[in-house]
Amino acid sequence: MTALLVALGAAVGAPLRYAVAHALDGRWPAGTLVVNVVGSGLAGVFAGLAVSGDAWALLVTGFCGGFTTYSSAAVHSVDLGRRGLAYAALTVVLSVAAAALGFVLAR
Structure with missing residues (x-):
């Protein structure tokens, strides 16, 4: 059952990622940056809410x-x-910051 929940969540997340990246990526991959920061923030929120088990499998994984x-x-x-290098650093810093902020806000 857990694997099916992961697959269901990914079946929604992956096409949404494609749509956002396709719409925003250009000479600078802004869409990819946006999905990584937003997704990390959401994962932080779910962690802060202490989501676990099947809900974690569906929403986070x-x-x-x-x-x-x-x-x-x-x-x-x-x-x-x-x-x-600047893009990689920006992605990591903003994604970790978004996860931390999401966690704190959800607490």
């Missing part, structure tokens, strides 16, 4: 996992050349 994307962020970081 499934939805947030499908919505966020480390692999695309890594590829964008390489594709951006000299600006890639």
Whole structure:
């Protein structure tokens, strides 16, 4: 059952990630940055609410996992050349900050 909940969450998160990234990515991958920061913030909220079990599988592992994307962020970081290090750092700093803020706000 848990695997089905993960798959269901990912089935919603992944297409939404594609739509956001497709709409916002251009010369600078803003859409990928947005989904990673928003998804990290949501995961922080769910952690702060002490969501667990099946709800965690659906919302965090499934939805947030499908919505966020480390692999695309890594590829964008390489594709951006000299600006890639700044993009990678910005992604990490903003995503961790969003997760922390979401956690604190949910508490």
